[in-house]
Amino acid sequence: MTEVSSLTGRLLVATPALADPNFDRAVVLLLDHDEEGSLGVVLNRPTPVGVRDILGSWAGLTGEPDVVFQGGPVSLDSALGVAVIPGDEGPLGWRRVHGAIGLVDLETPPELLGPALGSLRIFAGYAGWGPGQLEGELGEGAWYVVESEPGDVSSPRPDNLWRAVLRRQRSELAMIATYPDDPSLN
Secondary structure: OOOOOOOOOEEEEEOOOOOOHHHOOOEEEEEEEEOOEEEEEEOOOEEEEEHHHHOHHHHHHOOOOOEEEEOOOEEEEEEEEEEEOOOOOOOOOEEEEEOOEEEEOOOOOHHHHHHHOOEEEEEEEEEEEOOOHHHHHHHOOOEEEEEOOHHHHOOOOHHHHHHHHHHOOOOOHHHHOOOOOOHHHO
16 A cells, blocks of 8 residues: 555645535544544534533533534544644643644543643544545545644634635635535526
């Protein structure tokens, strides 16, 4: 098998042509990407379920909107915490993924992590790809791969994240941000 160049910490931004309804205009943060596959969370799919309703002890530490996000179509009954922690050293219960972005061990008492958190988001489920599957989708043009920024994790306007991420690109991708929701109405 050929060596896989890691995309861990990067964003996958769904192209307008991506037909899978699970990923329509999705922005996925890749938490892990290697020869064994890929795992990420969709950053712009808030649910109506409050964090307080599912993980009450973490509720006061999440940003707005204070809801659980649907991280993807896999394992919707599991929860992942993604947090931004400024500085070089992260606390016990947090594992750096890329830059200031990392995974929170939700079994850790929140009071141990709370003071260190810059922002926190809770996800139900995740997006997963088997070995070579994501590379195949990239080859088909289903995703744009761009750099992530810590603010992407905690965007207060997740409904606008797809456009915002594309708009900040210094290439022709910025123009795609203007692509209409329904091109047939154009």
